[in-house]
Structures are given as C-alpha cells and as structure tokens.
Amino acid sequence: MMGKRSLSLLFGFISQPSIAVDLGTANTRIYTSLHGEVTERPSSISLTTDKTNTISDEYIQYINNKLAAKPLRGGVIVDLKNAVALLKPLVKKSRRFLSAPLSLASAPTDTTENERNLLCTALMNAGASQVAIIPEVWAAAIGAGMDITRPNAxxxxxxxxxxxxxxxxxxxxxxxxxxxxxxxxDLQRAVRSAVMTKYKVQIYDTDTEKLTNLISSLSRNQECGSETFNVSGIDIVKRCKIDRCIHKTDVIxxxxxxxxxxxxxxxxxxxxLPQKTYxxxxxxxxxxxxGGACIEGMDKLIAARTGIRVxxxxxxxxAVINGAIQTLTNWNGNKYWWENIVWPKLSS
Known part of the structure; x- marks a missing residue:
C-alpha cells in the first residue's frame, strides 16, 4: 500500500504539481508543468569522452562509441550514482528560481519497498524536493484512456x-x-546474440528493432522457409562495416x-483468476x-495464445508518462481516488 507519508506528500502538492517522471529501462521521460512539455532521452550515461574517428578498427570504434552506463535493469534502479547523473539535468530544467520541483514518479508493481525508496532517493538527489510514487500500470491505464472506475474487470x-x-x-x-x-x-538481446553467433556480425540497433517485428510470423504460424533479410552492422572478424543476408528462421x-x-x-x-473475473x-x-505493443504481431500473438481480444x-x-501527466492535472483534491492507489500483492 502506498504509505501514509507518500499520500500526505501527494495531498500536499497535487494542487501545484511540478514534474511527472517515467524512469524507464530504455528511455526516461519527464514532464514539467513549468514549460508544459515532455523531455525524453535514453536511460544511459555515455562513458566515451572522445568520439572522434581516430580508431582504425571499425568494430572497436563502434563498441567504444556505444560504451554507456545503464542505471536501470528490469524496470528498477541498479546504479544510484548514474541514475542521479541521468536525472539531474532533466530535473534542473523544471526548477523555478530556487524552488526545487515536486515529483510524481511510477514504478512496476513487483518493486519492493527498497527499490521504490531507491527511486525516491535518486529523484531527491537529482534535485526534487518531495517524491510520491504510484504503480506504473496505474499511470499506463490512465494514459491509455481506460475507465478504471468501471465495475467490471x-x-x-x-x-x-x-x-x-x-x-x-x-x-x-x-x-x-x-x-x-x-x-x-531481452528480445533484442536474443536477436543480437543469435546473429553475432552465426553470422559474426554486430548488427545496428535499428536493424535489431526491425527484426523483432518478425514476431508477427509466430502469430500467423507462418512457415519461414528460406526467407532472408538484409541487415547492416560490423563484421567482428573482418572488423569493418558490412551488409549481411540472414535467415528468418534464425531470428524466430x-x-x-x-x-x-x-x-x-x-x-x-x-x-x-476467479471465474467471474476471467x-x-x-x-x-x-x-x-x-514498447512491446509497437512490435508488429505482438497483439495478435497474445490474442491467439489467450483466446482474448487484444x-x-x-x-x-x-501511455505511462501521459497517464502521469493526467494524474497531476485532472484529479485535484479527489481524496477518495488517491486512497485507491495501492501497491498490490503480486500473484505468485
């Protein structure tokens, strides 16, 4: 359950919200009421200070330019120092003179109290004056336009x-x-690993994302046959940029x-689930x-496996950041609504 301290903080600043934060594993999004806009950036801190092309080995050059600290894993902070470094310049933009911003953040439902406290600490160290945290799915539901007050599940x-x-x-x-x-x-990592193992190519991120759309073949039970795709990347043996033809079956x-x-x-x-709820x-x-909703065929695959419309x-x-923004702006003073926000017990 959201603690009394967190609720009291929320009551204290809901009438004058400052920032809404979606601190994701891949991307971080912060909305500030001061400017009325969302700032978005990758959830990583570059460890490369010199990105000039002075390295003759193209593979080493590519890896060197991609060196970065990723302070989140599995939706939670695993590196507090770099999480603060990521958030500080974003939070700083929302300051009004000497007034530190108030923050509403969200976290996955399976987070422990310690993991949520770490998120709170990161935001406070980044410059927020107070922090309240709600379940990420709650914000996503609001941002998706769901009427969560309906009597049916x-x-x-x-x-x-x-x-x-x-x-x-x-x-x-x-x-x-x-x-x-x-x-x-995890999907992208599996694709990159498979291509590197068989074809000895470190494929570019854009091609990795395109290949994940082959999930659509799973939902249609297509036969892959000998279908192939062209990808670009770095040949880790020849140490140079290359285009390579790969088989669809390997990706699937x-x-x-x-x-x-x-x-x-x-x-x-x-x-x-109880039969009534189901x-x-x-x-x-x-x-x-x-982001998984944007992978072509993901909705059809879930529908096919569950038998439920998606x-x-x-x-x-x-959806998460949009829901967090609506939470800050549309629910002024509705105490009953805030009391409904709880951290549910997870299904085992």
Whole structure:
C-alpha cells in the first residue's frame, strides 16, 4: 500500500504539481508543468569522452562509441550514482528560481519497498524536493484512456523494455497484478546474440528493432522457409562495416524462448483468476501498452495464445508518462481516488 507519508506528500502538492517522471529501462521521460512539455532521452550515461574517428578498427570504434552506463535493469534502479547523473539535468530544467520541483514518479508493481525508496532517493538527489510514487500500470491505464472506475474487470498489460507488467482494474482499484522482468530488451538481446553467433556480425540497433517485428510470423504460424533479410552492422572478424543476408528462421528461433516466457506468465496469471473475473476480462478484452505493443504481431500473438481480444492503446509508448501527466492535472483534491492507489500483492 502506498504509505501514509507518500499520500500526505501527494495531498500536499497535487494542487501545484511540478514534474511527472517515467524512469524507464530504455528511455526516461519527464514532464514539467513549468514549460508544459515532455523531455525524453535514453536511460544511459555515455562513458566515451572522445568520439572522434581516430580508431582504425571499425568494430572497436563502434563498441567504444556505444560504451554507456545503464542505471536501470528490469524496470528498477541498479546504479544510484548514474541514475542521479541521468536525472539531474532533466530535473534542473523544471526548477523555478530556487524552488526545487515536486515529483510524481511510477514504478512496476513487483518493486519492493527498497527499490521504490531507491527511486525516491535518486529523484531527491537529482534535485526534487518531495517524491510520491504510484504503480506504473496505474499511470499506463490512465494514459491509455481506460475507465478504471468501471465495475467490471479490465486487464492492462504493459510490455516495457525491462519488465512485463499486468494489472486488473475494477471499481477504481487494482484487484490483481503479476509481472515478469523479461521484455523488449531481452528480445533484442536474443536477436543480437543469435546473429553475432552465426553470422559474426554486430548488427545496428535499428536493424535489431526491425527484426523483432518478425514476431508477427509466430502469430500467423507462418512457415519461414528460406526467407532472408538484409541487415547492416560490423563484421567482428573482418572488423569493418558490412551488409549481411540472414535467415528468418534464425531470428524466430532466437525470439521464441523469450516470447514464450512472457506469454506463459500471462496465461498462468489468467488461469489463476476467479471465474467471474476471467469472464469479465473475456468481455472487456486486454489493453496493451509499452514498447512491446509497437512490435508488429505482438497483439495478435497474445490474442491467439489467450483466446482474448487484444487492443493496442493509443500512443502505447507514452501511455505511462501521459497517464502521469493526467494524474497531476485532472484529479485535484479527489481524496477518495488517491486512497485507491495501492501497491498490490503480486500473484505468485
């Protein structure tokens, strides 16, 4: 449950919100009411001070330019120092004279109290004066346009970069939640690893993202045959840039185990639900948010495996930050609504 201290902080500044924060594994987004805009940047700190092309080995040059500290893993902070370094310049933009900003942040439902405290500490050290934290799926549901006050159960699945989080809403409350710290970054890592192992090519990030869209073949049970794709990257043997033709089957085989873990978690969580709740979800369907919702075929694959209709939210990547913004601006002084925000007990 959200602590009394966190609630009292929230009551204290809800009438004059300052910033809403979506600190994600891949990207960080901060909204400031001072400017009325969202600032977005990768959740990483470059460790390369000199990016001049003085290195003759193109592979080493590529790796050198990509060296970066990533302070989040699985949706939570694992490196406080670099998390503060990431947040500080973003928080600084929201300051008004000497007044430190007030912050509303969100976190996955499976986070421990210690992990949420670490998020609070990072924001405070970055320059926030006070911090309140709500479940990320709550913000995603608001940002997706769900009416979570409805008396019938509704299911939202948020597939981010580091965690897949699902929650069931009824009567303005989260009545059930489940999560697994496997998501988009694991899919991309599996693809990169498979291509490097077989083809000895470190493919570029843009091509990695394109290849993850081959999930659509899984949802249609397509035969891959000898279909191939051209990708660009660095040949780790010849140490130079190269275009390489790779087989679709290799990519599909790499992604299947990751996808299966995500889908099995969803199926298992659904099977544990009371029949009444399950039936209501069958009627209302599943709302899909996060970067995973943008992977072509992900919605159809989940629908095929669960037998439940899946709808992708409008602007799914920004559902969390959009919901956090609405939370700050649309719910002034509604004490009952804030009391409904709790940290649910996770399904085992």
């Amino acid at each position: 509704q299911l939202l699945i948020d597939i981010g970069d580091g965690v897949t989080d699902m929650a069931i809403f009824r009567d303005g409350r989260i009545i059930n939640s489940s999560s697994v710290r496997i998501a988009c970054s 085989k790499a992604m299947e185990p990751v996808i299966d873990k995500i889908i099995v978690k969803i199926e298992f969580s659904l099977k544990k 039936s209501e979800i069958e009627d209302s369907g599943i709302c899909l948010t996060g 709808q992708i939210a409008p602007d799914p990547i920004h």
